[in-house]
Structure formats: structure tokens, C-alpha cells
Amino acid sequence: MTNLHARPALLFALLFASFAGADEPAQPAVSPPPAVAPISVYDTALAPGWSNWSWAKTELSVELKGSARKPIKVEAGPYQALYLQHAAFPTSGLTKISLLIQGSAPDGDVRLFLLTDGKINGDGKLIKLSNTGWTQVVVPLVTLGAEGKLLDGIWVQNATGAQLPRFYVTEIKIE
Numbered sequence: 673m674t675n676l677h678a679r680p681a682l683l684f685a686l687l688f689a690s691f692a693g694a695d696e697p698a699q700p701a702v703s704p705p706p707a708v709a710p711i712s713v714y715d716t717a718l719a720p721g722w723s724n725w726s727w728a729k730t731e732l733s734v735e736l737k738g739s740a741r742k743p744i745k746v747e748a749g750p751y752q753a754l755y756l757q758h759a760a761f762p763t764s765g766l767t768k769i770s771l772l773i774q775g776s777a778p779d780g781d782v783r784l785f786l787l788t789d790g791k792i793n794g795d796g797k798l799i800k801l802s803n804t805g806w807t808q809v810v811v812p813l814v815t816l817g818a819e820g821k822l823l824d825g826i827w828v829q830n831a832t833g834a835q836l837p838r839f840y841v842t843e844i845k846i847e
Contacts, residue, residue, distance in 0.1 A: 677695075684821050704755030713756060713826065713844035716742040728752035728830065734840070742752075743842035746828065752831035752839060760822040761788070763813055763846070769826070771844040775801030777788045777837035780830075784811060787819040787825030793817025798831060801839050810811075813846075 689723060713718045717733050728748035735742060746754045769786065780801035785792040797811045813819040826844065830836040 682746050685689045686789045689839070694697050701755040710845050711827075713728070713758075713846065714744060714841070714844055717749065718756070723757045725757040725825070726753060728754055730754055736840070741772075741842050743774075743840035745838055745840055747838045748830035748836045750756070751830055753785075755826040756826045758824055760824040761806055763818055763823050764824055765812060766846050767819070768810055769844070769846050770808065770844050771828075772806045773799060773801065773809055773828070773839060774806045775803045775837060775839045778841060779802075780836050781832055782817070782828075782836070782839065783829050783831045784809065785827040785829065786813065786816040786823055788818050788821040788829065791829065792826060796827075796829070799828075801836075806842075 713722055715730075718724065724732065728746050729752075731745040732746075734745040744754060748754070769784070771784075773782070778801070778807040782799050782801060784794035784799055785796040787793075794817045797809075797815060799807075799809055801807075806839070823846070828841055
């Protein structure tokens with residue numbers, strides 16, 4: 673019998689507890705930090721603020737037969753590089769670099785480096801060139817030692833001690 677009398681009291685206590693906090697103001701929803709817009713470096717031409725400081729032979733906005741793309745053509749001797757320079761800017765909120773690359777002969781090797789404070793970080797990212805079409809390359813900034821730093825340049829460097837057959841680079845973005 674005691675249990676039957678306890679149930680209405682329990683129900684009343686639960687009902688009262690559910691309304692007890694009704695007068696408290698709702699907490700505002702936590703909004704995510706604003707997204708950082710991707711930074712275009714090169715599409716069919718260099719984006720504003722970027723300069724070509726290459727020490728490899730380069731040609732910008734090359735017309736390729738049957739293609740709407742206008743890539744950078746690079747002819748790199750031993751350890752020469754395509755070097756795209758910009759005034760230093762923070763990489764806060766950015767996480768990766770992406771680009772398209774294509775060789776004119778199979779089996780070439782290049783390395784992608786990002787420069788912070790005018791210096792390369794680490795060993796870069798080795799990229800195998802293919803002459804069978806465009807290769808999408810996506811590399812986290814942390815892999816290239818540039819996450820949360822001031823970025824001021826990009827190198828795509830011949831990774832060998834020999835002349836490299838020409839290659840093409842386009843659609844470079846930092847996201």
C-alpha cells in the first residue's frame with residue numbers, strides 16, 4: 673500500500689522538476705568559427721599578389737591544344753624550381769594545398785615545398801609525374817611544415833640531378 677501512495681508524489685516531483693527551469697534563459701548556440709576562403713594562387717594566370725620568381729625556365733598561361741586550361745610550363749634542370757612568391761600571410765584556418773600537375777614524359781620526380789619566413793620546411797612532398805593526364809595533388813599544410821605559420825612561397829622543384837622533361841602545373845589553391 674505504501675508504494676501506491678508514493679507514486680503520485682513521485683509523478684508530481686518529476687512534473688515540477690521539468691517546469692522548474694522553464695524561466696531560465698536559453699543558452700545561445702555555439703557557432704563555428706568563420707570559414708576561411710580558399711586562396712587561389714594560379715588558375716589560368718597568377719592571382720593578384722603572386723609573383724614568378726622561378727629559377728627554372730617557365731612560361732605562364734600556356735595554350736594546350738584541346739584544353740581550356742592554361743597551365744604554367746616548366747623546364748627544370750637539376751634541382752631547379754618553379755617558385756611562386758607572395759608577401760607573407762598567415763595560414764590560420766587553412767589546412768591544405770592542392771594543384772594539378774602533368775608531365776610530358778613518364779617517371780619524372782618533383783618535390784613540393786612551402787616556404788615560411790623565406791625558408792623551406794622539411795623534405796617537402798615527392799610527386800611522381802605522369803604523362804597520361806592531369807594528376808590531382810592534395811597535401812596537408814602540416815605535412816609541409818606550414819600549418820599556423822606565415823606562408824610566403826611555393827616551390828615545385830626538380831627532385832633529381834638531371835634535366836627533367838617539361839611539365840605543367842595549374843589550379844594551385846591553398847584551402
